[in-house]
Amino acid sequence: MKSVQEQMAVISRGAVEVLVVSELEEKLAQSIKTGVPLKIKAGFDPTAPDLHLGHTVLIQKLKQFQDLGHEVNFLIGDFTGMIGDPSGKSETRKALTREQVLLNAETYKEQVFKILDPARTKVVFNSSWMGPMSAAGLIALASRYTVARMFERDDFHKRFTGQLPIAIHEFLYPLVQGYDSVALQADVELGGTDQKFNLLVGRELQKQEGQRPQSVLTMPLLEGLDGVNKMSKSLGNYIGITEPAKEIYGKVMSISDELMIRYYELLSDADLNALQQVKDGVAGVSDGRHPMESKKALARELVARFHGEEAAEQAAAEFVQMFKQKEIPDDVAEIPFVASEPIWVCRLLTEVGLVASNGEARRLIQQGGVKLDGEKITDADLEISPSGEVVLQAGKRRFARVIFRSA
């Protein structure tokens, strides 16, 4: 097993907060001494089994714990999922049947076992201890926390002061999540930064039960392809882990250099030394790795993770081939471009600096001297949708890869 210091370096990578560091170091030291792995817990909602890279930030961290020799408990919160929200006020929480939950769990496993080692992962359902709990048991649990403490949770506070309804049972969910840690006797719980309050409830309930309180590790929410907003399906800025290899590869190649560093940090298996080389390359430090090389390596790693090595190799080859066919050099300058509405091609050519004026752009197009993603443009009034990226070519040698950002 690695030393406490080495383990802490891996664990802290990309994390927002570790609470309490000294306690976690103590647990690690004890684990090294006794050979007993730590129990790592992370909870997942049973309603959304179609994962994107944003969801895998936590799973990647679980894998790191696993690689360090610890025991991962992948907790599916089916208890509350099966209750749903009978108040009917929230569209997001519909009661799931036992069958749906089990089906979702299978889909989950299929996906997360592309990252985690199935042999060293315990998949647990909180219905197994919450299901048999009586109303009296829940009342006893509820007596352990005050209303004022609940309002310390940011969203509750905001909704209350904003006069938006909070149903009473919403106060019970953090207690159920906290009790899950008691039931599992978790040593560490991971969650997004938005989970911090709930993770701390777990600590307190464990203390009250005479258990050693779990350490809490919060991970950031992953930015989407635009580099600004949180990755989410509804914003369309995501990479789904079941997307075709070519799509994943292309989307990773489209991100900015800064975002690439972030994805390396949070998603890659590359070790801390390799991560430093990526950062150095983007910063222009000599001995750093060339950003284009780093990006290709990341794209390959992620495709390989979800589709295997062969598919990754093929996606890489296809990507190169596509650029060759289109006679686009593979080190074209990247130009981020903020736009929320379709933009006139002549204006775009001018603004990214490929031509001096809209008039020059129009003439060049009419002469057949402008290409969009390797295809000649004939319509000088063309409007371009600002999504993903495009490669523009003006004349023989002037290229720009335009990466669109939403405003």
Place this chain on the structure above:
Amino acid sequence: MKSVQEQMAVISRGAVEVLVVSELEEKLAQSIKTGVPLKIKAGFDPTAPDLHLGHTVLIQKLKQFQDLGHEVNFLIGDFTGMIGDPSGKSETRKALTREQVLLNAETYKEQVFKILDPARTKVVFNSSWMGPMSAAGLIALASRYTVARMFERDDFHKRFTGQLPIAIHEFLYPLVQGYDSVALQADVELGGTDQKFNLLVGRELQKQEGQRPQSVLTMPLLEGLDGVNKMSKSLGNYIGITEPAKEIYGKVMSISDELMIRYYELLSDADLNALQQVKDGVAGVSDGRHPMESKKALARELVARFHGEEAAEQAAAEFVQMFKQKEIPDDVAEIPFVASEPIWVCRLLTEVGLVASNGEARRLIQQGGVKLDGEKITDADLEISPSGEVVLQAGKRRFARVIFRSA
């Protein structure tokens, strides 16, 4: 069965609020038509089976419903009593064992069946439906109410704004009480004015379950012997229903005429006509009943209720005898006197107008001309504790019954 109007007159007697009057009238009309009695519910705490007259206000109202032919459900809230308050913050709620609850229930029955007809009273325990409820069931129940609605309850609001802790499970108790009405399919629930919020929760939950919402009847908190504060053991201003016959009789005889009217209204079986005569007597209307006669009748009725007719007759005779022995006339003027500390006997004699000055009082005492409750006073420096009442006599014919009030 009596008409709707006649029943409403009995039901409304002494009540603070009836919600909603038109609904209750409709229920009564239907009950008359179908011959099906209404289900009347009142809940009692299983922790305090040693009742005083304050507790019997509700029970008296239940008796009136019973006399009107309706079905009384005497609900013992043993479910929450058996949970207690594991937060340890409240000394008042300690978890009771099943045995204690059953023992308390027996003591309860012994006491309330002095008022209610056992044959027409259902004693129910809410543990019979709350015990089998699962944590999931309670969460579903909790989802039906919002935090903001809970804060409409006065005491929650005050505690929250006063930064006093409210444990989460305290928000669940009103829901449990409300659910009791659903489980019983109650038509009417009675409670003290402090229970109004909880009674209305019952209405809402019944509506949500598709039941006809219960009517709500709130009764006032009974004033204690001082006529000001709520009757309570801790204030010492109570008449316990297990006190000896002589004590009960004497205490009733000691109350003011105004308080007597109140006790008649809330505690007596005397009908509405008789009640009017008592009021007229105190108001000095001709044909009214003499207040002393009314008071004796009330004392007799209450002693008979808890100790039987014979004991009542004996207590009445002893009371008369005692006054005769002490040569105290039985229509001595009552003088309320506010004091919170022991008072010098000479000052008291002066202030109630039996003598002209403290000096005269001192001389009269030294001459053996002052009696306290029929006993000659010899010490002119005596201090009198301001509790209950005393009869003072100055000379042969001047009497005053001093009734102490706390400031």
